Amino acid sequence: MNIGEIARRAGVSRSTVSYALSGKRAVSEATRRHIQDVIDELDYRPNAAARALKEGRTRTIGLVVPPAGTRLTHMQLDFVASVVEAAARADLDVLLSPSGGDHDRSFERLVSGRRVDGAILMEIRLEDARVTRLRKAGLPFVGIGHTAGDDDMCWIDVDYASLIARCVHHLADLGHRAVALINRSPELVATGYGPGLRAAEGFAAAAAERGIAGHAYLCGDDTASGRAVIERIRAEHPEVTGIATLNEAALPGIWHALEDAGLHVPRDVSIAGVAAAQWAEDFRPPLTSADVPAQQMGTQAVELLVERIAAPATPPRHILLTPPISLRASTGPATPPSGGTPR
Amino acid sequence: MNIGEIARRAGVSRSTVSYALSGKRAVSEATRRHIQDVIDELDYRPNAAARALKEGRTRTIGLVVPPAGTRLTHMQLDFVASVVEAAARADLDVLLSPSGGDHDRSFERLVSGRRVDGAILMEIRLEDARVTRLRKAGLPFVGIGHTAGDDDMCWIDVDYASLIARCVHHLADLGHRAVALINRSPELVATGYGPGLRAAEGFAAAAAERGIAGHAYLCGDDTASGRAVIERIRAEHPEVTGIATLNEAALPGIWHALEDAGLHVPRDVSIAGVAAAQWAEDFRPPLTSADVPAQQMGTQAVELLVERIAAPATPPRHILLTPPISLRASTGPATPPSGGTPR
DNA sequence: GCGGCTTGTCGAATCGGTTCGGCGAATCGG
DNA sequence: CCGATTCGCCGAACCGATTCGACAAGCCGC
Numbered sequence: 001m002n003i004g005e006i007a008r009r010a011g012v013s014r015s016t017v018s019y020a021l022s023g024k025r026a027v028s029e030a031t032r033r034h035i036q037d038v039i040d041e042l043d044y045r046p047n048a049a050a051r052a053l054k055e056g057r058t059r060t061i062g063l064v065v066p067p068a069g070t071r072l073t074h075m076q077l078d079f080v081a082s083v084v085e086a087a088a089r090a091d092l093d094v095l096l097s098p099s100g101g102d103h104d105r106s107f108e109r110l111v112s113g114r115r116v117d118g119a120i121l122m123e124i125r126l127e128d129a130r131v132t133r134l135r136k137a138g139l140p141f142v143g144i145g146h147t148a149g150d151d152d153m154c155w156i157d158v159d160y161a162s163l164i165a166r167c168v169h170h171l172a173d174l175g176h177r178a179v180a181l182i183n184r185s186p187e188l189v190a191t192g193y194g195p196g197l198r199a200a201e202g203f204a205a206a207a208a209e210r211g212i213a214g215h216a217y218l219c220g221d222d223t224a225s226g227r228a229v230i231e232r233i234r235a236e237h238p239e240v241t242g243i244a245t246l247n248e249a250a251l252p253g254i255w256h257a258l259e260d261a262g263l264h265v266p267r268d269v270s271i272a273g274v275a276a277a278q279w280a281e282d283f284r285p286p287l288t289s290a291d292v293p294a295q296q297m298g299t300q301a302v303e304l305l306v307e308r309i310a311a312p313a314t315p316p317r318h319i320l321l322t323p324p325i326s327l328r329a330s331t332g333p334a335t336p337p338s339g340g341t342p343r
Numbered sequence: 344m345n346i347g348e349i350a351r352r353a354g355v356s357r358s359t360v361s362y363a364l365s366g367k368r369a370v371s372e373a374t375r376r377h378i379q380d381v382i383d384e385l386d387y388r389p390n391a392a393a394r395a396l397k398e399g400r401t402r403t404i405g406l407v408v409p410p411a412g413t414r415l416t417h418m419q420l421d422f423v424a425s426v427v428e429a430a431a432r433a434d435l436d437v438l439l440s441p442s443g444g445d446h447d448r449s450f451e452r453l454v455s456g457r458r459v460d461g462a463i464l465m466e467i468r469l470e471d472a473r474v475t476r477l478r479k480a481g482l483p484f485v486g487i488g489h490t491a492g493d494d495d496m497c498w499i500d501v502d503y504a505s506l507i508a509r510c511v512h513h514l515a516d517l518g519h520r521a522v523a524l525i526n527r528s529p530e531l532v533a534t535g536y537g538p539g540l541r542a543a544e545g546f547a548a549a550a551a552e553r554g555i556a557g558h559a560y561l562c563g564d565d566t567a568s569g570r571a572v573i574e575r576i577r578a579e580h581p582e583v584t585g586i587a588t589l590n591e592a593a594l595p596g597i598w599h600a601l602e603d604a605g606l607h608v609p610r611d612v613s614i615a616g617v618a619a620a621q622w623a624e625d626f627r628p629p630l631t632s633a634d635v636p637a638q639q640m641g642t643q644a645v646e647l648l649v650e651r652i653a654a655p656a657t658p659p660r661h662i663l664l665t666p667p668i669s670l671r672a673s674t675g676p677a678t679p680p681s682g683g684t685p686r
Numbered sequence: 687g688c689g690g691c692t693t694g695t696c697g698a699a700t701c702g703g704t705t706c707g708g709c710g711a712a713t714c715g716g
Numbered sequence: 717c718c719g720a721t722t723c724g725c726c727g728a729a730c731c732g733a734t735t736c737g738a739c740a741a742g743c744c745g746c
Contacts, residue, residue, distance in 0.1 A: 002731090002732055002733080003733060004733095014696090015696065015698095016694085018735080019694095025693095031694080043455060045452070045455035046732080047457050047733065048457060049731085049732080050396050051733055053700095053701050053703085054701050077415070081414075081415070093453070094438065096406075096439055109388070113389065113390065223625055252625040259627070346702065346704095347702075355725075356725065357702090357704090358704080358705075359725055361705080368725090370725080389702080390702050394702080394703055396701090396732065397705085398703085
């Protein structure tokens with residue numbers, strides 16, 4: 001079922017069928033309709049590979065996700081879903097490619113096999129080999145997260161430094177004098193994971209600014225690690241009454257460990273985080289958090305990429321998001337009687 | 344950077360380069376090595392579209408996911424991740440396609456544009472238009488879930504009827520005399536969602552077999568609905584002490600509502616469910632559940648599909664999984680003093 | 687009534703691979 | 717030593733679309 005067959009049945013040439021479909025040249029209304037009838041009858045659709053070969057573009061974008069070993073956070077999941085949806089709206093298909101670990105064949109196929117017109121890179125590191133690779137191949141791309149220093153690329157990111165700083169200020173406003181940061185996993189941060197590093201900076205800066213004690217902890221991305229880190233904090237810094245975190249996956253463990261220790265949230269300990277809104281509300285009490293607009297990010301990432309594919313030479317655009325903190329029930333005044341705050 | 348360029352630089356013909364790469368005809372070791380050197384130097388890789396056009400296969404499989412409106416359950420998420428990984432191992436790429444709603448253009452592109460060699464369909468309905476469509480197009484596919492009656496397709500599914508029945512038996516063994524089923528959302532079940540319907544059947548049959556009261560409830564796939572359904576159950580059937588569920592998304596709400604009502608799990612109410620193992624353990628107390636091996640399912644689905652692509656004419660295979668129930672802390676004896684059970 | 691313009695259609699080239707038939711040279715057996 | 721085989725490589729056709737140049741027919745103005 002190819003264009004030649006359609007042409008034969010409609011009694012016209014193949015080029016006429018092509019023009020009737022694309023509208024790139026005038027075709028008389030009569031023949032156009034006749035061709036359309038034949039096409040509808042056989043429900044023909046042009047072969048994607050042939051078209052891609054000739055046109056030099058695939059109408060497909062690549063979504064480069066972290067390898068399966070790393071479980072996706074809720075935020076990332078929302079992001080993937082919204083990318084797929086936004087792409088579908090733009091009549092683009094999405095090719096999924098796990099990268100990192102031993103799956104780099106998939107990424108290489110994507111890039112040098114010219115399977116996609118552009119790519120969206122998740123979980124960018126401060127030094128990221130994939131960015132170098134894509135740039136060398138001349139493939140348009142948009143990063144979720146940004147590399148160090150280098151602004152010569154398109155990206156969209158959440159301003160973790162500011163968000164964590166806000167959490168610290170919020171806790172300080174409530175009168176907390178000793179706070180802890182629960183960061184992402186040691187492996188992630190060690191390999192130059194931007195959000196982790198920037199969160200640590202923002203945390204330290206804000207604590208210093210407010211003149212309160214700030215202790216930063218790394219924590220694996222799972223429930224058990226969440227429990228463990230709370231135990232460590234209680235042992236090493238029992239004076240801590242406020243916690244800021246960007247580790248979604250550890251949250252259930254954090255909650256359970258506090259409960260086991262007989263500590264009430266927010267009466268004894270306040271927690272403010274960065275997480276997907278829907279997820280934040282599933283806790284008891286619901287988590288005060290900066291709700292990352294993952295869906296909006298997915299949509300914008302696709303828009304940015306489409307733009308870049310159309311005009312690869314334009315100066316790259318960046319979007320840095322700083323969503324407001326939604327006050328929920330997991331934060332409260334530092335000490336039962338007093339409320340207000342210094343500064 | 345095409346095969347002609349490689350041939351020119353290596354001083355051989357294009358066909359020789361092709362044969363050197365594919366090994367489908369003998370090429371002398373000397374020329375083969377020389378060609379390989381040129382290729383390595385320019386890091387050339389064959390254009391995927393051109394190859395697909397000539398070979399008639401794309402080395403890509405489609406993963407047809409429920410549309411973005413429906414949030415993926417943890418189980419489905421694990422499944423997607425494992426499909427991507429298994430495909431990568433088989434050197435296949437994965438094209439994501441949301442289907443249902445108004446995104447059917449994407450699905451149509453996949454099917455009639457010949458963009459993929461085969462497809463994996465998630466969330467199959469008892470009557471599923473996509474199955475009909477794929478069969479008509481002659482595209483190999485594997486379903487996650489199976490249609491009614493018709494066994495003329497490959498699928499892999501979880502035996503929800505048996506699992507829910509097991510939950511009921513487990514509760515009955517513990518002495519519970521009135522149990523409730525918390526099913527998936529009314530919309531899903533109304534549109535012929537197999538697991539929902541089969542779970543209801545298995546629930547009713549098992550309750551009847553054990554001579555206990557069984558009340559089935561539908562429940563939206565979110566926290567708020569979970570709370571609501573517990574309130575309804577308490578109002579309409581306060582005698583219920585055992586709950587079986589396959590609604591992962593409602594679980595947090597169920598837990599919260601029971602806590603608010605002052606009901607202790609498992610002392611006052613026992614809960615047994617079907618859920619992803621890791622997720623089940625994040626509850627307090629951890630959920631007794633049949634742990635769906637989503638990762639294994641993803642891997643097997645890919646294997647099944649690869650098989651089917653290689654030999655489309657072979658009789659279709661089915662895999663029906665019935666994972667054992669892992670006892671965790673959310674189920675216990677029906678009444679505080681007594682332990683044992685009738686039968 | 688004829689050159690020039692528009693309109694609608696066609697034929698052929700092209701994209702970048704794979705694969706088949708063929709051909710010269712080397713190798714082998716008798 | 718000669719015919720038959722094997723080996724290694726080449727040229728050309730082909731996959732199914734798009735697109736450019738060309739060409740015939742119809743219409744205009746002068």
